[in-house]
Amino acid sequence: MRVLLAGGGTAGHTSPLLATADALRRLDPDVSITCLGTPRGLETRVVPEAGYPLELIAPVPLPRKPNADFFRVPGRLRGAVNETLAVIDRVRPDVVVGYGGYVSMPAYVAARRRKLPLVVHEQNTVPGLANKAGARVATRVAVSFPDTPLRNAEYVGLPIRRMISQLDRAALRSEALEFFGLDAHRPTLVVTGGSQGARRLNQSVAGAARALGDAGVQVLHVVGPKGEASPEPTGTPYVVAHYVDRMDLALAAADVMLCRAGANSVVEAAASGIPSIFVPLPIGNGEQRRNAAAVVEAGGALLVDDADLTVEWVAATVPALATDPQRLAAMGAAASGLVPRDADDKLAAIIAQEARR
Numbered sequence: 001m002r003v004l005l006a007g008g009g010t011a012g013h014t015s016p017l018l019a020t021a022d023a024l025r026r027l028d029p030d031v032s033i034t035c036l037g038t039p040r041g042l043e044t045r046v047v048p049e050a051g052y053p054l055e056l057i058a059p060v061p062l063p064r065k066p067n068a069d070f071f072r073v074p075g076r077l078r079g080a081v082n083e084t085l086a087v088i089d090r091v092r093p094d095v096v097v098g099y100g101g102y103v104s105m106p107a108y109v110a111a112r113r114r115k116l117p118l119v120v121h122e123q124n125t126v127p128g129l130a131n132k133a134g135a136r137v138a139t140r141v142a143v144s145f146p147d148t149p150l151r152n153a154e155y156v157g158l159p160i161r162r163m164i165s166q167l168d169r170a171a172l173r174s175e176a177l178e179f180f181g182l183d184a185h186r187p188t189l190v191v192t193g194g195s196q197g198a199r200r201l202n203q204s205v206a207g208a209a210r211a212l213g214d215a216g217v218q219v220l221h222v223v224g225p226k227g228e229a230s231p232e233p234t235g236t237p238y239v240v241a242h243y244v245d246r247m248d249l250a251l252a253a254a255d256v257m258l259c260r261a262g263a264n265s266v267v268e269a270a271a272s273g274i275p276s277i278f279v280p281l282p283i284g285n286g287e288q289r290r291n292a293a294a295v296v297e298a299g300g301a302l303l304v305d306d307a308d309l310t311v312e313w314v315a316a317t318v319p320a321l322a323t324d325p326q327r328l329a330a331m332g333a334a335a336s337g338l339v340p341r342d343a344d345d346k347l348a349a350i351i352a353q354e355a356r357r
Helices: 011-027 043-049 069-091 104-113 129-137 169-180 199-207 209-214 247-253 263-271 287-298 311-322 325-336 343-355
Strands: 002-006 032-037 054-056 095-098 118-122 140-143 153-155 188-192 218-222 238-241 256-259 276-278 301-303
Touching (some): 002 343, 011 032, 011 043, 043 054, 095 104, 095 343, 104 118, 104 129, 118 129, 140 343, 188 247, 188 311, 209 238, 247 263, 287 325
Parallel strands (some): 002 032, 276 301
């Protein structure tokens, strides 16, 4: 079986792609997997590190509104489709799988031209433009959330890495705290803005370091590759990292998380039973707020608008939550049963079925 997986840009696309690739290897150890990405995305680092070959094509951004770039899309798309056709003709996949984003639209067009089975996976509750188009020609469409409005959608969940879907937080907690240099006797707040970081989160939490420290709450703050945080020293551990490769250890260390509401963040936190504070990205098509809705409604998380996440809000809200074990336990229990943990295997099975066509 030969498979071409198309997805990249941020962890929102690359993480489920890699989780699916690992599941395909478990299903068929002889599978040949090639990943398709662009030179500007996270995939240029994480895909080779995971041991998968990566082919690169030119990105084709799809503007949401008519502008100068909008009229350049047809030419860019033609060029990227031709590059993708060259990859397809070289690696000869039995099936093409797309996860949305800049790289997927050329893959969808190329798969249709070569009459190859096409599987589309949508991560968010509100589908992106590429996947809306891809779903119209796909042989199978899989989604992470049950109410995602795509034609012929099959609810499988979001593929997440087994190190997270199978995570035993209690068993790993001591190792995790030692790994990050944190205190085993203090509650831990983990902050992350996703693979790119989030300036609002970085500034608001770092600015509340005194209130957190005075309450005895230690912080693991993942600021992003270009992010910064300058917390006031308080004597309580406050660890700043630009990137964390061992997200399983970060989750094991967490008593509460404060993060964006991308699909990966929501599903990984819920699957791990971590009480969370979700801060949806204020731009886009509103998918992050909808991603978080089910967990928030179940009582497993709080939701705060980006504009409302101030130093004062963090100082007034987070220390009390992080030092309330009973409330945290109730929130974690409410979150943990909401999302499938075997979406990687389910999607791999769909891909194998289509490859046999």
